[in-house]
Amino acid sequence: MCRFEKQSIRNRVLTQEEMDKLGAEVLVSDFKQIKLEEEAQKNWDLFYKRNTTNFFKDRHWTTREFEELKACREFAAQRLVLLEAGCGVGNCIFPLLEDDLTLFVYACDFSPRAVEFVKKHPLYCPERCCAFQCDLTKDDLRQHVPEGSVDVITLIFVLSAVHPDKMTLVLQNISRVLKPGGILLFRDYGLHDHAMLRFKAGSKLGENFYVRQDGTRSYFFSKDFLAKLVEEAGLQPVANDYVLRETVNKKEGLCVPRVFLQSKFTKPSQSRSL
Numbered sequence: 001m002c003r004f005e006k007q008s009i010r011n012r013v014l015t016q017e018e019m020d021k022l023g024a025e026v027l028v029s030d031f032k033q034i035k036l037e038e039e040a041q042k043n044w045d046l047f048y049k050r051n052t053t054n055f056f057k058d059r060h061w062t063t064r065e066f067e068e069l070k071a072c073r074e075f076a077a078q079r080l081v082l083l084e085a086g087c088g089v090g091n092c093i094f095p096l097l098e099d100d101l102t103l104f105v106y107a108c109d110f111s112p113r114a115v116e117f118v119k120k121h122p123l124y125c126p127e128r129c130c131a132f133q134c135d136l137t138k139d140d141l142r143q144h145v146p147e148g149s150v151d152v153i154t155l156i157f158v159l160s161a162v163h164p165d166k167m168t169l170v171l172q173n174i175s176r177v178l179k180p181g182g183i184l185l186f187r188d189y190g191l192h193d194h195a196m197l198r199f200k201a202g203s204k205l206g207e208n209f210y211v212r213q214d215g216t217r218s219y220f221f222s223k224d225f226l227a228k229l230v231e232e233a234g235l236q237p238v239a240n241d242y243v244l245r246e247t248v249n250k251k252e253g254l255c256v257p258r259v260f261l262q263s264k265f266t267k268p269s270q271s272r273s274l
């Protein structure tokens with residue numbers, strides 16, 4: 001039996017052997033790194049071609065978190081506006097749309113296939129959703145979403161897929177469409193997550209940054225790194241904590257230690273323009 005654990009605050013402590021493994025890895029060549037950056041969109045689109053809508057499960061924790069956020073409504077019937085940045089096939093948004101009938105959702109992703117899956121979902125309707133394709137590192141979200149109009153932005157396992165040098169661009173982009181007083185909900189891979197220690201030699205791109213077999217990339221966040229990035233984008237921390245869990249890996253028949261970083265940030269009322 002796997003002991004289910006939910007802790008926060010401290011990060012996972014590694015053994016000396018694990019630390020040596022992480023420190024000793026040789027980086028992927030510059031040539032291959034440039035190619036991976038150029039082909040990032042293609043690799044995610046192929047991911048959805050192979051997996052269609054079957055890879056990620058619906059993310060019900062956001063419904064729980066969102067319950068809390070709904071309390072920020074000024075009046076009961078207020079229509080909250082949410083942006084799911086990097087929506088994939090909609091595993092976050094559809095449980096929310098089902099739960100909150102007054103919600104309006106913008107959803108974007110840079111995989112055209114993923115956006116098509118969102119638009120074909122039975123719960124998708126243009127009165128309540130607007131899905132569009134965009135690269136968060138370079139396409140201005142204001143082409144689709146009015147500046148300062150969004151109450152809640154969700155960024156769930158998306159920033160980890162972006163090159164660390166471009167993460168600030170993503171955060172500045174989403175920050176422009178967030179309302180003053182609005183909330184950014186973040187969840188992603190945390191430093192020393194089991195997935196980070198499982199990468200084979202030849203997968204390391206940089207500090208805490210790795211490439212999977214299929215060419216998609218993954219960064220593993222420390223609290224401090226994220227706090228600094230988000231601050232540069234003009235947002236303020238409300239919560240920023242590790243969530244440590246042990247989950248069963250059915251394939252390996254093992255309990256494995258997972259580390260996620262779950263955070264909330266707000267846009268100050270008097271925010272500087274970026």
Ligand SMILES: C[S@@+](CC[C@H](N)C(=O)[O-])C[C@H]1O[C@@H](n2cnc3c(N)ncnc32)[C@H](O)[C@@H]1O
Nearest residue numbers: 044086087088091109110111135136156157161
């Ligand atoms: C792990 S999936 C998460 C999807 C969704 N947020 C969820 O929780 O199910 C990461 C998503 O980020 C998208 N993505 C990666 N880089 C992006 C970028 N630069 N602009 C927009 N989307 C991006 C990928 O296409 C992929 O759908």
